Amino acid sequence: MENLNGLKRTHYCGDLRENNIGEEVVLMGWVQKKRNLGGLVFVDLRDIRGICQIVFDNDISEEAFEKAEKLGSEYVIAIKGKVFERQSKNPNIPTGDIEVFANEIKILNKSQTPPIYIKDDDEVSENLRLKYRYLDLRKPSMQKNLILRHKVANIVRNYLSENNFLEIETPFLTKPTPEGARDYLVPSRVNEGKFYALPQSPQIFKQLLMVSGMDRYFQIVKCFRDEDLRADRQPEFTQIDCEMSFVEMDDIIDIMEKMIQRIFKEVLNIDISVPFPRMPYKEAMERYGSDKPDIRFGFELKNISDIVKDCEFKVFSSTVENGGSVRGINVKGYADKFTRKNITSLEEYVKTYGAKGLAWIKVTNEGVTSPIAKFFSEEKMNQILDKMEAKEGDLLLFVADKDKVVFDSLGNLRNEVAKRLEILDKNEFKFLWVTEFPLFEYDEEENRYVAMHHPFTSPVDEDIEKLENDKENVRAKAYDIVLNGFEIGGGSIRIHNEEVQKKMFKALGFSEEEAYDKFGFLLDAFKYGTPPHGGIAFGFDRLIMLLAGEDNIRQVIAFPKTQNASCPMTNAPAIADEKQLEELNIKLDLSE
Template sequence: MRSHYCGLVDESMIGQTVTLCGWADVARDLGGVCFIDLRDHEGIVQVVAEPSDAQGNAAVVKAAADVGYEDCLRITGVVRARHAVNDRIRTGKVEVVATDIEVLNKAEPLPFHAHENAGEDIRLKYRYLDLRRPEMQKMMRTRIRLVQSLRRWLDARGFQDIETPILTKATPEGARDFLVPARLHPGEFYALPQSPQLFKQILMVAGFDRYYQIARCFRDEALRADRQLEFTQLDMEFAWVSERDVQDAVEGMIREVFKDVIDVELDAQFPRLTWAEAMRRFGSDKPDLRIPLELVDVAELVKDCGFKVFADAANEDGGRVAALRIPGGAALSRKQIDEYGAHAAKYGAKGLAYAKLDESGAVNSPIAKFFDESAFAALLQATGAQAGDMVFFGAGAYNKVCDFMGAVRLKAGKDFGLVESTWKPLWVTDFPMFEWDEEESRYVALHHPFTAPAIDDISELKANARIAVSRGYDMVLNGNEIGGGSIRIHRPDMQSAVFDLLGIGAQEAEAKFGFLLDALRYGAPPHGGIAFGIDRIAALMAGTESIRDVIAFPKTTTAQCLMTGAPSPVPEVQLAEVHVRAVPKATVPKD
């Protein structure tokens, strides 16, 4: 139907006859001369329909005058140099003088204009129109180039692309599984995979050495800007490796892919922080290193102070008192200080103390009265505070203080323009093996139950489970975890011991993970791997904060597809075929 793409018409084609197909982005009738900006996925070219005394004719001019917004067109014409050059588009030095205009499909009035800032709900309801917009086309093509670049890198290095099952066994650890009734096995269910974790480990036992998969994964969990019920990850696994083997390989991959897709040079070597150091300095296990602010521990300076909140946390095992200095922060008004307190409260803070130093160095702080003058001066000195600065203080349980002070750090970095316009990747390593779940009164795995502990002795691991470190690692970029992995447990006795520490008894472990334990008994090699979030990396590359912008058909934050109306009720007869009965909503037990 066409000879060329709209966005690829250039000066080399001047004098040639071309046939183009696309949508009318803009149509203008200027008193007998009509202009149409014709758009396809490659871009826009200006089409001119002129009166019959020039190259055009009356029928073409009339057809152009009748063109409406987003009409689907096929246009034939002659390429010529454009009088008024438009440097903003790739075809800005040429235009096409129409000799024939065919309306392939007339568009009805659209629910929103491509060039207006329509709300996300209407954009998602009419996603096919939203995806036509050049900015969405650009973001989706960034994602496409990302996946292509990853595949090229992996294929060139001997990784084997192996598909793993979508219908698998329910082994809930972490998020909820999506369940699929098995029609041929009444009362039994498949689960959609939360990741290919167990299958890729078994592939290492099977001798495939280097595996990868662009895998679709499913987790029945709450949605937000960087999460979806279904998502895509690059899954990788290596046999016969240590942590550094995996990290060095994938670090090179990410560096090369960023250069290939968006022409960004990442650091020649990514810095490494242990989990403990990241939490201490930045209050986060995915620190944004573009922000120069750091937390300072001041517990030793407040153990004997008169401010009970500080003193209690400083003297409590597992407590923390941390300070954050904000250069120039004294400019904050009382209302703005209260906003910081409200922000910290969202992350668990019961209060946010502060000390403001005016330009003369005089201190304004509601907690100063609890300290003698020299002790408070020493406290401020420990933070590095100077005239014109603000210092925020947080106290409480260690991880809780990390959470809310880390959130305050991020907010201050954005509010005060301290976020560098650059790319700051790093590795976070040596994560805790377990964390204690107060509600369930048991340990849970910080990464997943198949991550190997740094301790190789089972009795030592059991004796020191509270402080045990795992062989897990995350790749972080600009405050976003883009990849997470670990060295896996390859011995069945160690895997059983970890299950036991997680409160998974031998009978339950056999029922849920017996196939994995069996595989580990038959000469499983040491192995490890990592998974990268394709959606998250694509969003970073495209410069958007929401992964929904780089997913063709995403769900809303209420887990709905507004375009198709999913989820939707299913007729009783269809449910009966798979031996399922819907329970009325009012009688569903709460979590």
């Protein structure tokens, strides 16, 4: 292998254009492809900026030409040569009008045959791609995504700095807390038997920074949650974390909308209109079955419980009688796209969200077609059709169950139907603020109310008196920002009063001693003059995923984990050395 020996790169491969014709250049990169035509060797040379065609002919030395003939895929080389106008131009690449005739070549490193192709349409399994991630990241699409990620981070830093935010780091080794997802625990060697937790968010620390008088804080920060994963979830993820003092909800929303506006203009050259629409949580659930609705399309939920409460179809009537509801969506104009087999697959889909079945009605030019039509009088059927705003060519889909099951089922079903119909446009961006969340939600496993967001979220002022006896109806000063069916950020006005914070902990079932044991440092801080404050955290990975037009969050993270939170490349997590465990006073019991 050769060294550079003072050879300096003058240009990136993807940057050469017609205005460089006649220049002597030095390029360095990887061999994408080689074509040997006897007296001519053509090489596509690739670096992070693109591809350039290199030509080796008889004008080069015999030794150099032999090197060119021996080049293999992914060899790392440096070439020196002159830029010429290309005879057979390639309109598919930006450098397609020129080529470089090499007069010098250095082979900086050879490569074995890669286990995956370095091209975007390789169709290799994701597990193999992650095992050889350092090769996967050579693909233009992956490099483009990471460049995009860098660009957005810079825009965020510049915008927030211009608006008087200070970037302040907070600790990664923190105290385990009982609320939220499971913590990742880190044993302490010097404090035997004690554990740190990796932060699920910098929540308490950013509030303490407001107590400290920092006024406006931000951080692009790693967070950790030990939870089941999905395509848009990772055990370690990145947040744009912000907190502001002396503000109300409108102040935070205004400044964050303008940040989003700048990101989309500078990254995609798209003008996003502000302010974004707002919708109370209750309305979002009633209309879309979701607190993160995709509003690019219709198929809104309609409640037909009043119409069917006394009908002969017992699945409907008994559900209403037992306190549940019957709701449906109208897949307007697409009835002919769904056969009975298709509808059966939709039924299997909603069952994964707890639904027991899926009732359906097709509206045709000959009337209605439905296995449940026989249970309804003509009058009842017409009432249902009117409520569903049904016309010829429509498909009506219904779920009957407890509200939570109905909302989960239909909220996800409307998205699934839109996806199957391929009516979603990745280049259309619809933003929405969802507001007035409940402060609490009931956890059936723990048999108690838990905080819907976190225990530091402020209740709406007029609902504070309900904390003790009417938890179900306490509203939060919380707000989520939603984009195309994804929650990309969420925040709240925080509790800044010690007494209200104590009431909140009591409502969550903590005794005064437990509250002080877990959060005493925060309660103590509140005794010394805490400003009204609030903030928001954006899911940075998810935002980048949507900006990049990707469907999977792992496509925009350099070294992500798989669905089971493992890394095929490093084989993490791994078994710890026995000596390390002894130092931590940990003994493993792997018996079942």
